[in-house]
Amino acid sequence: MSFLDKLFGKKNSADSAKERLQLxxxxxxxxxxxxxxxxxxxxxxxxxxxxxxxxxxxxxxxMEHDGRSQRLVADIPIKSAARRRASSRKTKxx
Amino acid sequence: xxxxxxxxxxxxxxxxxxxxxxNLAVALASDGARVVCVDGDIGLRNLDVILGLENRIVYxxxxxxxxxxxxxxxxxxxxxxxxxxxxPAAQTRDKNAVSASDMNRLVKDLRSECEFVLIDSPAGIERxxxxxxxxxxRVLVVTNPEVSAVRDADRVIGILEAEGKGPGxxxxxxxxxxxxxxxxxxxADDVLDLxxxxxxxxxxxxEGVLIGSNRGAPVAxxxxxxxxxxxxxxxxxxxxxxxxxxxxxxxxxLWERIQKLAGRR
Numbered sequence: 001m002s003f004l005d006k007l008f009g010k011k012n013s014a015d016s017a018k019e020r021l022q023l024x025x026x027x028x029x030x031x032x033x034x035x036x037x038x039x040x041x042x043x044x045x046x047x048x049x050x051x052x053x054x055x056x057x058x059x060x061x062x063m064e065h066d067g068r069s070q071r072l073v074a075d076i077p078i079k080s081a082a083r084r085r086a087s088s089r090k091t092k093x094x
Numbered sequence: 095x096x097x098x099x100x101x102x103x104x105x106x107x108x109x110x111x112x113x114x115x116x117n118l119a120v121a122l123a124s125d126g127a128r129v130v131c132v133d134g135d136i137g138l139r140n141l142d143v144i145l146g147l148e149n150r151i152v153y154x155x156x157x158x159x160x161x162x163x164x165x166x167x168x169x170x171x172x173x174x175x176x177x178x179x180x181x182p183a184a185q186t187r188d189k190n191a192v193s194a195s196d197m198n199r200l201v202k203d204l205r206s207e208c209e210f211v212l213i214d215s216p217a218g219i220e221r222x223x224x225x226x227x228x229x230x231x232r233v234l235v236v237t238n239p240e241v242s243a244v245r246d247a248d249r250v251i252g253i254l255e256a257e258g259k260g261p262g263x264x265x266x267x268x269x270x271x272x273x274x275x276x277x278x279x280x281x282a283d284d285v286l287d288l289x290x291x292x293x294x295x296x297x298x299x300x301e302g303v304l305i306g307s308n309r310g311a312p313v314a315x316x317x318x319x320x321x322x323x324x325x326x327x328x329x330x331x332x333x334x335x336x337x338x339x340x341x342x343x344x345x346x347x348l349w350e351r352i353q354k355l356a357g358r359r
Contacts (some may be wrong), residue, residue: 018288
């Protein structure tokens with residue numbers, strides 16, 4: 001890893017190896033491809049949206065690992081009731 | 095002391111399974127334990143050459159299983175270490191000649207003969223691997239700090255858990271401390287973080303391992319070798335001793351160590 005590489009923000013290869021392995025191992029362990037994970041995310045959004053209005057842009061969704069066990073973690077902000085009421089009035093008015 | 099049956103496996107080939115078996119066997123036997131190694135790689139036998147016992151083979155594991163000889167006749171005694179024996183794999187037979195119950199029966203008979211049975215598993219996750227782990231009390235997973243080896247080790251650990259053989263203990267083999275310092279190789283901590291199982295040893299890359307295999311004299315016989323020391327430490331840990339991990343950083347220059355102390359890296 002030369003000084004110039006560092007200067008131009010090139011990542012050292014050990015870090016790339018670790019990051020790439022982290023992703024690959026999640027998929028190997030859960031048997032979920034990135035595409036399947038994406039479709040799971042979309043289903044989740046659709047289901048929850050039927051009950052409550054959520055802020056999809058601020059939503060966090062992904063796989064985390066705790067030791068050797070995998071965990072699906074979703075952090076889904078709900079739009080505030082006031083904003084929901086405001087927007088529902090708008091919908092009705094339309 | 096009841097015999098401990100330890101299988102060494104890896105998923106990926108060429109990471110140093112056979113080298114690890116040979117060195118652990120030699121280290122345990124030079125410390126006085128009675129050891130029998132079993133080469134489980136039917137059709138691709140290699141533990142015999144690594145141990146330097148290739149010229150003494152008369153009978154092999156398939157001969158024992160198929161009743162052509164008694165167990166003791168297939169146990170080759172190492173002349174350097176009279177309490178070390180090898181049961182070689184069959185070279186000419188197809189790999190379906192052995193089943194998991196054959197292995198269980200063979201190892202059951204070996205338990206009364208020694209303190210340690212070390213089984214060298216073939217690469218892969220097929221039948222030979224399943225046979226090799228069937229009789230194991232404990233499994234050691236060998237990996238290298240390299241993406242394909244770590245990925246395959248993870249698959250094997252998953253299978254071990256599914257088969258009720260525990261997650262196993264990890265040997266990180268061929269770690270190059272200089273490359274790790276330059277952050278161009280996964281560190282032992284990185285690998286442990288990814289695989290999340292217990293560590294039993296870190297073996298540094300060492301040209302002595304190749305030289306030892308050329309001569310049929312495992313590097314654990316050489317008191318000056320660093321890799322040999324790492325294998326002797328793993329052997330001591332298998333005996334239940336609490337041995338600190340080697341400091342692999344001593345090869346760095348004085349200047350690098352000063353920088354490290356000063357917190358620059």
